[in-house]
Amino acid sequence: MPRMPFTASATHTALMDHHARACQWRMADLFAQDPLRAQAFSLEAAGLFLDYSKNRIDRTTVALLVALARECGVAQQRDAMFAGARINTTENRAVLHTALRAPRGHTLRLDGRDINADVHAVLDQMRLFSDQVRTGAWRGCQGQAMTDIVNIGIGGSDLGPKMACQALRPYGHPRLTSHFISNADGNDLAALLPRLNPATTLFIIASKTFTTAETMMNAQTARTWFLRQHPHTGDLKKHFVAVSTNTPAVQAFGIAPENMFPFWDWVGGRYSLWSAIGLSIMLAIGFDHFAQLLAGAHALDRHFQEAPLERNLPVLLALIGIWNRNYFQDASLSIAPYHQDLKYFPAYLQQLEMESNGKQVACDGTPLAAPACPVIWGNVGTNGQHAYFQLLHQGADVVPVDFITALQPAHDLPGHHTALLANCFAQSEALMLGKNAGQASAEMQAEGNSAPAIAALLPHKLFPGNRPSNTLLLETLSPARLGALIALYEHKTFVQGVIWGINSFDQWGVELGKVLAKQIHAELAGAAVSNQHDSSTHGLIARARAATLQEKALPDGASRSRSSISP
Numbered sequence: 001m002p003r004m005p006f007t008a009s010a011t012h013t014a015l016m017d018h019h020a021r022a023c024q025w026r027m028a029d030l031f032a033q034d035p036l037r038a039q040a041f042s043l044e045a046a047g048l049f050l051d052y053s054k055n056r057i058d059r060t061t062v063a064l065l066v067a068l069a070r071e072c073g074v075a076q077q078r079d080a081m082f083a084g085a086r087i088n089t090t091e092n093r094a095v096l097h098t099a100l101r102a103p104r105g106h107t108l109r110l111d112g113r114d115i116n117a118d119v120h121a122v123l124d125q126m127r128l129f130s131d132q133v134r135t136g137a138w139r140g141c142q143g144q145a146m147t148d149i150v151n152i153g154i155g156g157s158d159l160g161p162k163m164a165c166q167a168l169r170p171y172g173h174p175r176l177t178s179h180f181i182s183n184a185d186g187n188d189l190a191a192l193l194p195r196l197n198p199a200t201t202l203f204i205i206a207s208k209t210f211t212t213a214e215t216m217m218n219a220q221t222a223r224t225w226f227l228r229q230h231p232h233t234g235d236l237k238k239h240f241v242a243v244s245t246n247t248p249a250v251q252a253f254g255i256a257p258e259n260m261f262p263f264w265d266w267v268g269g270r271y272s273l274w275s276a277i278g279l280s281i282m283l284a285i286g287f288d289h290f291a292q293l294l295a296g297a298h299a300l301d302r303h304f305q306e307a308p309l310e311r312n313l314p315v316l317l318a319l320i321g322i323w324n325r326n327y328f329q330d331a332s333l334s335i336a337p338y339h340q341d342l343k344y345f346p347a348y349l350q351q352l353e354m355e356s357n358g359k360q361v362a363c364d365g366t367p368l369a370a371p372a373c374p375v376i377w378g379n380v381g382t383n384g385q386h387a388y389f390q391l392l393h394q395g396a397d398v399v400p401v402d403f404i405t406a407l408q409p410a411h412d413l414p415g416h417h418t419a420l421l422a423n424c425f426a427q428s429e430a431l432m433l434g435k436n437a438g439q440a441s442a443e444m445q446a447e448g449n450s451a452p453a454i455a456a457l458l459p460h461k462l463f464p465g466n467r468p469s470n471t472l473l474l475e476t477l478s479p480a481r482l483g484a485l486i487a488l489y490e491h492k493t494f495v496q497g498v499i500w501g502i503n504s505f506d507q508w509g510v511e512l513g514k515v516l517a518k519q520i521h522a523e524l525a526g527a528a529v530s531n532q533h534d535s536s537t538h539g540l541i542a543r544a545r546a547a548t549l550q551e552k553a554l555p556d557g558a559s560r561s562r563s564s565i566s567p
C-alpha cells in the first residue's frame with residue numbers, strides 16, 4: 001500500500017513550526033535551565049547507553065518526532081519485517097536478518113519452511129568446521145594446521161566480517177591470522193600472497209551471489225596461486241570454502257559441496273554478518289563468542305520490538321537523525337569511535353546507511369519530497385581530532401557527530417584509557433558549548449596579549465558551538481555489546497527508511513557502473529572502443545590502452561616489480 005510522504009503529515013507541519021523556534025535555541029542555555037536534561041534525554045538498552053541530550057531538542061521536539069514515527073507506521077513496518085513480510089518490494093523478498101540471531105526454537109515460517117531450523121543447521125555446520133580449524137584437527141594438504149584465514153569478498157561480504165574481527169581482536173585465536181581481500185586492484189592480493197604459506201592457508205570465498213566481479217577475480221587468482229604450488233586439485237577442498245546463496249556457481253568454481261556454507265535471499269548483503277558470511281568471525285573468535293555476538297543483537301531486537309517508541313533506542317537515534325537531516329538540513333553525519341578496535345565501524349556504517357537509504361524515490365517509485373540519507377563518514381576519534389575536527393568546530397557546515405566509546409579498555413596499559421575518554425567527552429562538550437568573543441578575549445588578555453593582537457586574532461579564536469552530537473557508551477567492547485551496537489544502527493537505518501518512505505533493502509544504484517565497467521573492461525582488453533563514450537571517457541580509455549601497449553613493449557620483467565606473484 002503506498003505510504004503517505006512524511007512531509008504531508010500534520011506532525012511535519014508542527015515540526016516545521018517547532019523548528020523555527022528551535023533555531024533560536026542555544027543548547028548551553030537549555031542545559032543551564034534544566035539540571036535534569038541529560039537524564040531526560042538518555043536511555044539504556046541491551047547494554048548500550050545513549051546520551052542524546054547534546055542535540056537541539058526539547059521535550060516537545062521528541063514528542064513530535066515520536067508522533068511522526070507513529071504516523072509513518074514505524075511500528076507496523078517493524079512488525080511486518082520481523083514477521084517475514086516481503087517488505088523488499090522491488091526484489092520481492094522478505095528481510096529477515098533478525099531471524100539469524102533468534103535463539104534455537106524460535107518459531108518463524110517463511111513460505112512453509114521453518115527458517116529457525118535452517119539457520120541453526122548452518123550455525124551447527126559453521127561450529128563444527130570452525131572448531132576443527134581452531135583446534136588444529138582440520139589439516140591442510142601437507143598435514144599441517146591452518147595459520148591464515150583469507151576472506152575474499154566485497155561490500156557486505158567484507159565490511160561486516162572485517163569490522164567485527166577487528167573490533168573483537170582481543171578474542172582472536174593465537175594461531176590464526178585473519179586477512180580480508182576485497183579490492184579488484186591486484187595490489188591488495190599481490191601484497192598478501194607472498195606472506196602466506198599455501199599449505200597452512202584457508203581461503204573463504206564469500207559472496208551472496210557468487211557472481212561479483214571483484215570477488216570472482218580474486219578467488220580465481222588465489223586458486224591459481226595455490227595450484228601452482230600444490231597442483232593436485234583434490235587439495236583445494238582443504239584450503240577453499242565458500243559462503244553463498246548460489247550453489248550451482250559455487251560448484252562450478254570447484255568448491256566441494258561439503259565446503260559450502262549456505263544462506264538465503266532474505267538476508268541482504270549489508271545485513272549478512274550474522275549469517276554464514278560471519279564464518280571468518282567465528283573462525284577468529286570461536287563459536288561461543290559468535291553466539292554472544294548474536295545474543296547481543298537479539299537483545300537489541302527484542303528491545304526494538306517491545307519498548308514504546310519514546311523509550312526505544314533505535315527509534316530515538318533515527319528520529320534525532322531525521323531532525324538534523326530534514327529540519328536543520330545537515331547533510332552529513334560523522335561517526336567518531338573512540339576505540340581503535342572500532343576503526344572499521346565508520347566504513348561499515350557507510351554501506352549500511354548509504355546503500356540502504358541513499359535514494360531519491362519512495363517505495364512506490366514517486367520522487368521523495370525531502371532528502372534522505374546524509375553522507376556518513378568518519379574515523380577513530382582521537383586521530384580525527386588532529387585532522388578534520390577543525391571543520392567540525394569552526395567550518396561553515398554543521399556536522400552532527402556520533403561519539404562511540406567503551407568505559408573499560410581491552411588492554412592494561414596505564415593512563416591511556418582515561419586520556420581517551422577525556423578526549424571523547426571534551427569534544428562533544430566543546431562542540432556544544434563553543435567559545436564566544438568575551439571568553440576568547442578574556443583568555444588572550446590573561447595570556448598577556450596586547451589589545452591590537454587580541455583584535456586581530458579574535459575572529460580566529462571563536463567557536464560557534466551549538467553543534468549536535470550523540471554519545472554511545474558500552475561497558476566494554478565485548479561480542480554481546482558489539483552485536484547490540486550493530487543491531488542498533490541496523491534498526492536506526494530501518495526506521496529512517498520507513499519515515500522517508502524508502503525501500504531500504506535494494507541497491508539498484510550500484511548496477512549502472514558495473515554494466516559500464518564490463519564494456520570498458522572488454523575495450524581495455526583490445527575490443528573496438530565504442531564511439532558512444534563521451535570524450536572524457538574515450539580519452540581515458542585511449543590513454544590506458546596506450547600504456548598497456550607500451551608496457552608490452554618493455555623487456556621481460558622490467559615493468560612489474562611483483563611479477564613473481566602475478567597469476
Ligand SMILES: O=P(O)(O)OC[C@H]1O[C@H](O)[C@H](O)[C@@H](O)[C@@H]1O
Nearest residue numbers: 155156157207208209212269510
Ligand atoms: O556478496 P556479493 O553477492 O558478492 O555482493 C557484494 C556486494 O556487492 C554489491 O554490488 C552490492 O552493492 C552490495 O550490497 C553487496 O554486499
